């Protein structure tokens with residue numbers, strides 16, 4: 001070949017990375033692994049095969065984790081817990097720092113092994129995955145160091161079960177174990193069956209770096225091993241990354257168990273290009289968004305939305321750029337794309353693309369010249385896709401981009417949000433005002449402006465809707481592995497139950513027409529319940545008082561519809577929301593005596609106790625009025641030229657089921673933080689003391705709160721809870737009361753994966769601000785959206 005030919009083609013020659021060290025490590029274990037429990041490998045069982053996806057050849061034998069193996073790992077983690085916590089933040093910081101250094105020292109070995117096991121190009125494992133792994137341990141070494149000063153009111157959750165998928169095996173391990181260990185928990189982790197090798201290597205290296213035995217345990221195996229971890233009673237928290245389907249199963253399985261749960265699930269993230277975007281940069285962005293890691297990325301920008309004026313030009317240039325993508329041997333340093341994880345995944349991608357074509361899409365694929373025997377699939381672009389087509393709605397989890405056009409920014413937002421998922425989004429426009437205007441409107445946990453697939457340990461990552469809940473990374477990621485200190489005293493507090501005698505007793509029902517009956521409060525109006533049925537309210541002494549409306553399924557539906565319609569509250573200024581709360585406090589204050597009498601009558605507490613409850617409720621309203629414009633986000637400075645804005649956002653419509661005790665104070669303690677943060681609420685007040693809530697209608701009427709922000713449906717708490725939990729337009733549930741209520745909420749929330757904030761039957765002392773007010777409530781009332789804004793040339 002002549003020099004000019006080389007210049008014309010700019011072809012790269014092969015540049016394979018050596019797999020010698022990785023093979024030597026495999027050989028040192030005779031390519032056969034047990035679990036890593038209590039600081040050492042168990043006897044290999046040899047039931048599973050770990051294959052190289054690029055050749056189909058076996059790399060190692062792995063062991064199928066049984067319930068007994070999981071039990072042994074949990075026992076080891078429990079035994080190690082006290083010692084690990086006794087080290088204190090500084091002691092753990094030193095261990096995390098040692099892990100970061102270990103990863104850096106063995107970076108090449110880890111990257112090569114990851115590429116062999118997963119099929120991803122070495123360029124990515126070497127330049128993205130492994131450096132980010134080290135970065136996570138450094139970052140969380142810092143949080144360990146600062147734990148005592150930054151989280152004085154929190155304690156570690158305990159033994160944590162973590163289940164990770166195959167797309168970023170080592171990186172997901174780091175995202176999970178770095179915060180867990182840093183904050184004083186011990187871990188049982190299950191890697192994906194297809195990609196367990198780097199987790200095992202990491203465990204070995206960690207042990208060499210002095211990590212105490214039992215602090216990190218790795219149990220290999222398939223989904224049944226994962227299920228055994230989820231079910232184990234010795235585990236206090238489950239952190240899962242994987243498919244929405246399995247996330248749902250885990251939510252259902254843990255419902256009512258008291259285990260805390262974070263779910264990082266699937267996505268169908270939009271990549272929005274406005275006509276004033278830098279087209280070359282946006283095309284490079286698309287390449288990275290969908291063909292990074294063969295598209296097997298939960299936050300892959302898999303739905304391309306291009307503004308009509310530049311659509312055809314953009315697609316033509318994108319096709320040209322696709323031709324330059326090099327698909328080939330993953331260990332070749334010149335490969336842009338490697339192999340998909342497995343024949344099963346390859347088949348799934350193939351099937352979905354065929355279905356897309358059957359449903360009317362045009363398919364453009366790059367010709368492949370790849371090694372035989374591997375799970376290779378070409379970069380694929382589907383155009384002319386209908387927004388309702390299967391390929392536009394299903395997560396394909398492969399190198400397949402679907403493209404659509406839009407006309408206006410509003411239409412872009414509508415199309416982008418037309419998904420059951422809400423993980424990430426990219427917005428491309430040179431007009432910063434447009435980009436920053438669109439970002440808050442997108443239903444997603446992460447928004448990248450003029451960039452894509454940015455990750456950093458300091459910046460939280462996670463989704464909304466069916467993409468799950470919880471955040472990994474940053475300060476918010478710390479809270480996922482902590483619990484409020486006051487929960488430690490749970491048993492003690494439950495002994496001093498604040499519930500007045502008989503308060504949980506069902507009130508007898510009275511059928512018939514409504515007569516002198518307090519109505520429901522829906523959309524800012526007092527409305528009669530559907531069917532006009534009422535429920536008798538009694539004084540604590542047993543004397544019959546007035547009736548209240550007996551809310552039904554239909555009433556909850558109306559209340560949710562009113563709350564959905566009041567969406568403007570979420571974009572009202574914080575100042576405006578604060579005012580709303582202060583007005584409620586002021587109006588309640590004007591009628592304090594009346595409320596105190598009502599509380600005393602319905603709950604049987606003394607006049608002084610009742611008055612103290614009203615005063616505490618007023619004070620609490622003031623607190624949340626104060627917090628409304630002070631619960632700020634943060635500006636992160638990840639290692640790139642740019643910033644990430646971490647902005648707390650309202651979750652949306654929240655269903656609240658109040659407890660029986662302290663009916664006014666508990667109602668206010670639950671509703672006030674939610675509306676302070678811009679949520680709209682459908683509240684089911686105390687059943688026994690419903691009259692206290694119905695008295696609030698007039699207070700709300702005169703408080704200048706838009707209709708639909710607070711809706712109150714009186715009735716049978718258990719029945720109304722079920723309706724709220726099953727309603728797809730309710731985004732989160734806050735439930736207090738008997739433990740069965742919490743279990744019902746968690747079990748029935750699997751439909752649209754509502755975030756649940758429940759008490760598992762634990763009694764709250766609503767007077768104690770440490771338990772009943774403040775950051776935990778504000779955090780639960782919001783999710784953090786991280787908006788990445790790179791700058792400079």
Ligand code: NDP
Pocket residue numbers: 163164165166167190191192193194221222223224225226227228230241242243244246247249250264265266267297298345348395396397
């Ligand atoms: P899964 O959700 O099944 O796997 C994720 C992890 O959960 C793996 O470790 C898996 O074990 C484990 N697991 C499976 N079943 C259970 C269970 N019942 N209880 C506890 N743990 C369980 O994803 P798949 O690997 O099957 O991939 C299927 C699809 O999921 C993909 O095509 C993709 O669309 C999506 N996916 C999304 C990911 C994301 O990050 N959002 C990541 C991976 C997949 P094992 O692998 O050993 O069976």
